[in-house]
Amino acid sequence: MADATHIDITLTDDATRAPRVRVWDRFVRLFHWSLAASVAIALATGFVGGPRLLVAHLVAGVLAAALVVARLAWGFLGPRHARFADFVVGPGATIAHLRAALAGRPSHHLGHNPLGGAMVVALMLAVAALSLTGAVALGGALKEGPLAATITFATGRAAREAHEWIAFALIGLISLHLAGVVLESLRTSENLAAAMITGDKRARGATAPAIAARPTLAVLVVVAICAVATQLTLAGMRRPALGVPTAPLDASYARECGACHAAPSPAIASSKTWRRVMAGLDDHYGDNASLDADTARALSQYLDANAAERWDTQVSRRVGAASVGEDLRVTRTRAWTRLHEDIAPATFAAKPVGGAINCAACHRDAATGRFSVFAIDIPHERTAP
């Protein structure tokens, strides 16, 4: 008994002499820092926003999701301290740990303590929720990705809103996580961040028996899940997107309207707006653009059948649904302005563009009215040498 007491005192008072043991295996460390990097990139690109950063955001997000899937498998098939069974405890035990810690009598844990374990679960849940809401937002609001064929714009927008709130929550969790690491490192005089790099921690108290990892099975499980997810994604992307126009402009419409200006897709304005445009062709922004009765009737029918309310895209639901002013220009609506707020006025005035009416100068798919976020090329005016 005396010996045991002596050893105990040695371990706590002069812990630096304690033997170092491997706690975090190579995968757990690789996972941790890869997830940290991909989440950092996803957060940065997400909050800055814009179509140009979207691809980086999606790659980072998909990588984070894949890492979480792999970590889930490792949580059941990895070595002892990687397993959920090692650190996921009930709320009762977590509160008991918190009470003891606040009272200055914290319990020792070689792996994650109950609070750390809860943080692991919370962070992974947040990343999973972000992946899910991100995919729903991408499919519904932008009509891209695996869910483009199934999610409505309204659902997509709601998911985008949730996506943003969860991102804020994730930032809160990361802050708590970093604070916990700093506090616990100070309290135990052990650099926990370094331990996540080297994988080693000082042995404290009795070491629990090791549990062998099953890496081959884990790899097989993860590869199988990723293969199924990839196939489902590709199958979803092959289906036609929900409520997205795909037909090129009607030939007569393109000829008549395109004679004077770039003919915009009917999908950018409501049928009400188009009716007002057609009714006022005698004085069309200062010009007489009148048509013979037959042509006018045919074009009115075409516009009505393809106006914004027939579609479920961001452009139709936001710009097309926006109420236009007296002059009927969608480019004067708040929705249009907000979508184009990052574009300098000089870009619209530049020669290859020639005004905001020329959607096709930047949107490769303007003629169909799809306006995919991935079909934007902003021409840069060449400056004279």
Added chain:
Amino acid sequence: MTLSSAARAAALALALAATAAAAATLSPGRQAVVAALGAGDAAAGKAFFFARHTGGKADTPACTACHTTDLTKAGQTKAGKAIDPMAASRAPDRFSDLATVEKWFRRNCTDVLGRECTKSEKANVIAYLLSI
């Protein structure tokens, strides 16, 4: 008949003959347009095309506001789109469809003159544009 009126009659006869000669080489579509509008006076058409008119819109006092004074080159709409050259020799597809010709006369005469063009004004302009 005075000398000057005789000269004028001779000039008109010459113009009509020239128009007839030109019409002989016109495409069937253009022949149909000329037949519908009637033979015109190219010189009068030229004067009309380049004249500054009143009664229309302030920013389009003349045909040349958009078509420019060099009709062998492209013009530009107010919305920034290129307009094919007006000279018939540079725009083989022009003036071959009566509905299109009438549509643009109706629109542009209203903008430039504040009224529709008369049949003879249209015939003159077409005669001029077909001659260049």
